[in-house]
Each structure stands twice: as structure tokens, then as C-alpha cells.
Amino acid sequence: MTKIIHKHKLPTRWMHWINFPLLTIMIWSGILIYWANDVYSIKVGNTIIFKFFPESFYKALNIPYRLADGMAFHFSFMWLFMINGLLYVLYTGFSGEWRYLIPDKKSWKEAWLVVLHDLGIRKQAPPQLKYNAAQRISYTIIIIMGFGSMISGFAIYKPVQLQWVTMLCGGYESARIIHFILTILFVLFFLVHIIQVIKAGWNNFRAMVVGFEIKSEKINKDENNNS
Amino acid sequence: MKTIIVDETTEKRFRRRSIIAFIIFFTCIGVAWMSWKWLYNQPLDNSIRGGIQKPLRKVLDMNMDVYSGLYSTQHLVKEYPKSMAAPKARVNGNVGMDEDLFDTTSWKLTIIRAAGDTLLLTLNDLKKLHKIDVVHNFKCIEGWSQITWWSGVRFSEFAEKYKLTKECQMKFASLVTPDEEYYVGIDMPSMMHPQTILCFELNGKPLPMDQGYPLRLIIPVKYGVKNIKRIGTISFHNDRPADYWAERGYDYYTGL
Structure with a gap:
């Protein structure tokens, strides 16, 4: 006996995969821009723990002296990135898919259980529908982060004509820091996401491409799949 | 999330659908990559001094x-x-600022x-x-x-x-x-x-x-x-x- 579990809707899959190269281009061109004034670092007292970014990193990615390049790509692809993000929000809202996505009352408590389970500390994973509690929270936060990047981006880009947006971000310098931190968080999200997808296995990954999972009886006992 | 239990022939149909979806998926990756290459290799707007696509x-x-x-x-x-x-x-940039050539x-x-x-x-x-x-x-x-x-x-x-x-x-x-x-x-x-x-x-x-x-x-x-x-x-x-x-x-x- 085989089960077909319909998981991700077609628009969700398209927008997910379109977002991937777009976000990559935005981050890459963002680093080209950041290089021209790379003032951020993590400090404890006066000691620099980590400088954004080390020379070797710049060299490996061919970053130096490409500010004009970076701006041209960033301010061209931002439109596609924003449109795709907006369509996703609209689709998720109107299709009712948001019901599976937005954290509910249980999510905040359950998310810990998911994390403990993923770290191998707790054996049993909490029950889930399409997304588990940790996924609900992170996939909702990532959308808010995308919105934050757009807002802080405009705050840096048009600080005079959109002065109120810049003020909302706490000023010009502060908007640039917010924009930068959000980018770092996107990268961290991506790393965790990849690890989880690999851990969750083929069936889960396939569902993001084809839309459904195929489960035969034998595999049925192992219900745990998270990504 | 809709779950259905299927017999062998329907399962085969779903497996075929899955293969087709992956063919489309990889085709799209190919098209996206080629579009990127195309854009990246477009002539620059100012070839004498450098410029952008x-x-x-x-x-x-x-x-x-x-x-x-x-x-x-x-x-x-x-x-x-x-x-x-x-x-x-802060002083940034000195193009056109050669003092020796400038008579105040x-x-x-x-x-x-x-x-x-x-x-x-x-x-x-x-x-x-x-x-x-x-x-x-x-x-x-x-x-x-x-x-x-x-x-x-x-x-x-x-x-x-x-x-x-x-x-x-x-x-x-x-x-x-x-x-x-x-x-x-x-x-x-x-x-x-x-x-x-x-x-x-x-x-x-x-x-x-x-x-x-x-x-x-x-x-x-x-x-x-x-x-x-x-x-x-x-x-x-x-x-x-x-x-x-x-x-x-x-x-x-x-x-x-």
C-alpha cells in the first residue's frame, strides 16, 4: 500500500525556487556594495573578534573594486526580489496556506521540543501538519525579515525622498546596520535550512519540487520528516 | 494537506509525474543559468572606460x-x-583637483x-x-x-x-x-x-x-x-x- 501526500502547492514551489537565485544575487551584489565601506566587525571591548569580511573572503569571491557593478545588479534585481516576495505573501494569504504557516498558540512551546528532537536530545518529535512548530516560526520570521530588508533597503537608498522610512529605521547609519544584520541572518537561515533538508531526506526534498511525497507502507512507521 | 491511498497503477502515474516535474525543474535551472550568463556577458554600456551591462x-x-x-x-x-x-x-577623490595646474x-x-x-x-x-x-x-x-x-x-x-x-x-x-x-x-x-x-x-x-x-x-x-x-x-x-x-x-x- 502506498500513500500520496500532497504537500506544497505549485505557486509555493515556483516562488520558493525563484527566490533562491534572486536572494543569492541580492546578497552577492550587496557584498560588492558593502566592500566599499566595510566598517562592521564584532568586538568585545576593543578586541576585534571577527571583521566583516576578511581579505581572503573578498579575494575568493572576487569582490574588491566592484561597487558600480554591485549597485547596478542590486537595484535591478531588487524589483524581481520584491515582486516575488509580494506574490508569495499574497498567495499564502488568499489561498489559506497561511493556516499551515503562521505559528499558533502551541508553536512557541513545541518549537523547543522540535529543536531538542533535531539535536538528538529528545526522541519523540511533536505531531505536525505541513510544517512543525519550529518551521512555522522560522518560515514566518523569514518573511518578516524579507520585509525588513526591503524597508531598510529603501531607507538607505532614498533617505531624502523617503525620509520617514529612514526615520522608522532609526536613521541612515542605523538602517545600514539593520540591512546588514538581516543579510547575515538570511545566510544563517540558509545554512540551517540546507542541513535540515539533507537530514529530512529525499522524500521531503522531492515534495518541494514535485509537490507530493510518496510513502509506501514500510517507511510509514518513520513519520519524522522536517526541513 | 491531502493524503490519498493509491494502488500500484496510480502510484506509477505519480512516479511518472514526479520524473516530469524534475525534468521541468532541471530545465528551469538550465534556462536560469543561461539567462544569467547572457546578462553577465552583455556588452558594457561604455567599453572605453568600463561600465555595466x-x-x-x-x-x-x-x-x-x-x-x-x-x-x-x-x-x-x-x-x-x-x-x-x-x-x-572627509576628503574623498581628487580628480580635477591638481593644484599645480590651477591658478587661484x-x-x-x-x-x-x-x-x-x-x-x-x-x-x-x-x-x-x-x-x-x-x-x-x-x-x-x-x-x-x-x-x-x-x-x-x-x-x-x-x-x-x-x-x-x-x-x-x-x-x-x-x-x-x-x-x-x-x-x-x-x-x-x-x-x-x-x-x-x-x-x-x-x-x-x-x-x-x-x-x-x-x-x-x-x-x-x-x-x-x-x-x-x-x-x-x-x-x-x-x-x-x-x-x-x-x-x-x-x-x-x-x-x-
């Missing part, structure tokens, strides 16, 4: 239409108390009203006009910014005083250094902004040589690149005048 220039020009729609002379740049201004303004005593501001119709002005002529202060957060296209205190005369007031009304109805102004090494093109609405000044003082003292003595432009609605130091000539055009950094791949408009 032509399609990107088109988008930047479209952006200019979008953002000049947002622009209003009513949108003032935030000003700060003079006490917050940096005691030493013979400098005059040249305004080209029309071919063969020029106006020559001294610094004292400008100083007779109403002087204003602009204390704003000067923003460099590189990403840094600094609160600085500049003084000079409003360009719009200057244009009115010297009867340049007709010229200022054209679309662009071109500003060039005396040695013609550095040059900017600026859209007229930004030139006529009330905080755009022909500037001759920094922190209440005459401009230092490296800040463009005797006269520079301070235009807070643009990045630093358009705030040309040491103005030699100003002229008016309907077509875009040459712009030093736009020729090197930067956005022409660079409006804030």
Missing part, C-alpha cells in the same frame, strides 16, 4: 523615472545644529548661457548674494556619511539673480572643473532644490584647496559624487551631459 543600464534609467517621480523640492534634507558638524570634513587668482566661474554667450563671475560677485548654511549628513556613494557644515548661495536664487530662468527650464545642468578632468550632469529639479548651493565655505571658513577652493557644489539630494569640487564651467542642456562616474558604471541619477 547594457540591460542593467536600462533598468537604472527606468529607476530614474520611478524615483524622479518621488522627488519633490518640498522634501528637505534633515539639517543639524552646527555644533554637530565634523571639525574636519585668475579663476572665474563661467556660465554658458548659449553658444558664444557666456557670463564670467568672480567669487566676490557670488558673495554679494544671500548666504545660507547647510548642515546635513553628507552621503558618499561608498556608504559612509558625515555631518558637515557648508555655506554658500542657493543655486536657484543665483539663477534668478543672473536671469538664467530660461536656461533653468532645460532638463540638465553640466558642471565641469577648470581642467575638465571631472564633470557631472545633474537633472534640473535637483539643481533647483532649496538646499542646493554654490558653496564657498566649510565650517565658516573659505573652502580648503582639497575641498574644491574656491567654489564647489553642495547638493544634499545627491550622493557625494555629484557634489563637484572646484566648479569651472556651468552649462545647460536638454540631453544628458557627460558624467564622470556614470561613464564608469554608476547610476546617472544617484538621487537620494
